[in-house]
Amino acid sequence: MTDPASGTPEPGKADGTAVPDKPVAPDEPTMRIDLPTSSHLSGYHEARPELPRESVDPDLTERIDLPAAAQVSPARPTAAPVSPASTAERTTTDSDLTERIALPVDAAQTATETAAEPAKEESQPAASTQTVAPTDEPTELLDAPKRAGAPASARERLSRLRRSRAGAVIGVLAALLGFGIVVQAHSTETNTALPAARQEDLVRILDDLDAQQDRLRGEIGQLQTTRTQLSSGTAGSDAALAEARRRTQTLGLLAGTVPATGPGLLITITDPRGLLSAEVVLDAVEELRGAGAEAMQINGTGGQSVRIVVSTYFLNGQGTINVSGKTLSAPYQLLVIGDSATLDAALRIPGGVVDTVTQQGAKIAIEQRGSVTVSALRPATSPQYARPTSYRVGGTSRRHDWVMVPVRLNLM
Amino acid sequence: MIAAIGLVIGIVLGVVLHPTVPAPLQPYLPIAVVAALDAVFGGIRARLDGIFDDKVFVVSFVSNVLVAALIVYLGDKLGVGGQLSTGVVVVLGIRIFGNAAAIRRHLFRA
Numbered sequence: 412m413t414d415p416a417s418g419t420p421e422p423g424k425a426d427g428t429a430v431p432d433k434p435v436a437p438d439e440p441t442m443r444i445d446l447p448t449s450s451h452l453s454g455y456h457e458a459r460p461e462l463p464r465e466s467v468d469p470d471l472t473e474r475i476d477l478p479a480a481a482q483v484s485p486a487r488p489t490a491a492p493v494s495p496a497s498t499a500e501r502t503t504t505d506s507d508l509t510e511r512i513a514l515p516v517d518a519a520q521t522a523t524e525t526a527a528e529p530a531k532e533e534s535q536p537a538a539s540t541q542t543v544a545p546t547d548e549p550t551e552l553l554d555a556p557k558r559a560g561a562p563a564s565a566r567e568r569l570s571r572l573r574r575s576r577a578g579a580v581i582g583v584l585a586a587l588l589g590f591g592i593v594v595q596a597h598s599t600e601t602n603t604a605l606p607a608a609r610q611e612d613l614v615r616i617l618d619d620l621d622a623q624q625d626r627l628r629g630e631i632g633q634l635q636t637t638r639t640q641l642s643s644g645t646a647g648s649d650a651a652l653a654e655a656r657r658r659t660q661t662l663g664l665l666a667g668t669v670p671a672t673g674p675g676l677l678i679t680i681t682d683p684r685g686l687l688s689a690e691v692v693l694d695a696v697e698e699l700r701g702a703g704a705e706a707m708q709i710n711g712t713g714g715q716s717v718r719i720v721v722s723t724y725f726l727n728g729q730g731t732i733n734v735s736g737k738t739l740s741a742p743y744q745l746l747v748i749g750d751s752a753t754l755d756a757a758l759r760i761p762g763g764v765v766d767t768v769t770q771q772g773a774k775i776a777i778e779q780r781g782s783v784t785v786s787a788l789r790p791a792t793s794p795q796y797a798r799p800t801s802y803r804v805g806g807t808s809r810r811h812d813w814v815m816v817p818v819r820l821n822l823m
Numbered sequence: 824m825i826a827a828i829g830l831v832i833g834i835v836l837g838v839v840l841h842p843t844v845p846a847p848l849q850p851y852l853p854i855a856v857v858a859a860l861d862a863v864f865g866g867i868r869a870r871l872d873g874i875f876d877d878k879v880f881v882v883s884f885v886s887n888v889l890v891a892a893l894i895v896y897l898g899d900k901l902g903v904g905g906q907l908s909t910g911v912v913v914v915l916g917i918r919i920f921g922n923a924a925a926i927r928r929h930l931f932r933a
Contacts, residue, residue, distance in 0.1 A: 589833025
């Protein structure tokens with residue numbers, strides 16, 4: 412704080428020795444006159460209310476003027492009288508600022524208790540200005556001539572130059588800030604932030620990924636096993652299905668539920684006298700089975716036909732034969748599928764079927780054919796009591812299942 | 824005014840040029856940006872208080888950025904980089920909020 416009037420004798424107010432001066436009555440009016448003037452001058456404290464003398468901001472005193480006042484006052488004669496003229500002179504100088512503030516130094520000592528409230532109110536903004544802008548003093552100094560309307564043009568030009576240069580720097584800084592914000596936002600958006608991550612973060616991420624990889628590996632193994640099982644299961648079920656179809660065909664042929672065709676014999680027995688017994692026909696059927704006949708059918712007159720299967724029975728009738736409940740009359744026709752030569756030979760064995768039939772007064776004609784069609788069907792029946800003991804598709808019992816078929820054939 | 828123009832120019836440059844942050848600078852840029860924001864808010868508040876000074880602003884801007892980056896760098900070297908950058912962001916955030924409150928009081932009287 413420059414104080415041009417510091418050399419002039421001033422009323423000693425801030426001096427420690429001058430404290431007893433304070434209550435002196437003649438000083439009081441002078442100070443009252445000064446106060447409004449000084450607060451008017453210091454326009455940069457715009458918001459400062461015009462306080463009564465006792466409650467002038469002690470904070471301000473501390474900040475600016477205490478050292479100056481302390482410097483000045485010891486040199487001063489303590490008992491110098493204050494003339495009204497001398498105070499009127501000092502309207503535009505800083506000296507009355509000193510005076511103004513010098514007053515509260517002692518005023519504050521006496522009046523802090525009474526004026527504690529306004530002082531507290533004031534101290535807040537003062538403190539904030541101190542913290543935010545430590546160099547507000549130079550600014551004010553710079554601004555001071557302008558505000559006071561002083562014509563200092565060279566200084567103004569200098570300050571304007573400085574101002575524009577600083578403005579450019581500020582602009583550059585602001586541009587840098589905007590640039591930085593955009594770049595950072597962009598890199599945060601696009602980047603997964605791995606390059607920016609710290610080492611411990613990277614290690615943690617790596618650990619996580621390792622654990623994840625292990626888990627996924629296990630999953631892959633499980634899934635592969637499942638796939639293998641499923642595919643092999645599919646193959647197995649396909650094979651089982653094909654086998655089941657084949658077996659259905661075979662068993663259908665044996666049970667007489669499906670028509671059959673193949674090489675074989677066409678045997679025609681004529682019985683003009685009606686003497687042929689059912690036993691002879693049964694013998695013939697047994698002989699043919701023994702020779703390897705795979706499918707047989709017996710036809711009577713009038714399109715009557717019976718498929719000959721395991722359970723087929725033959726009964727004697729009145730010049731007829733009852734075959735499985737159907738009455739057939741001569742001439743009879745036997746359709747047999749099998750090796751025709753073997754079947755033919757089996758029938759012609761001496762003392763065999765041909766001889767027996769002939770002996771009973773009937774006639775038998777055997778014709779080997781390349782294609783014989785056994786078309787008579789027998790309804791499929793399901794067994795009422797018997798159950799398969801170990802019937803499983805695709806198991807080890809498959810072979811056992813197959814064994815059952817020849818056994819049945821042999822039983823025939 | 825100049826600052827606002829500069830900010831716009833910088834944003835446009837960043838959008839247009841589309842640069843990638845060099846890897847060594849990547850941990851420091853966000854902290855530096857926050858520190859610069861703190862300085863800017865302080866500057867706006869000082870302007871509203873009528874005590875703005877170019878030099879103070881420039882110095883505080885640069886020093887804020889440098890100190891923030893230095894703290895993060897030190898934290899990285901000491902193995903507490905993550906925590907320290909969090910701390911820096913918290914402190915700067917508190918300051919920004921304080922300055923923003925002062926600015927709000929100036930602008931809206933509330």
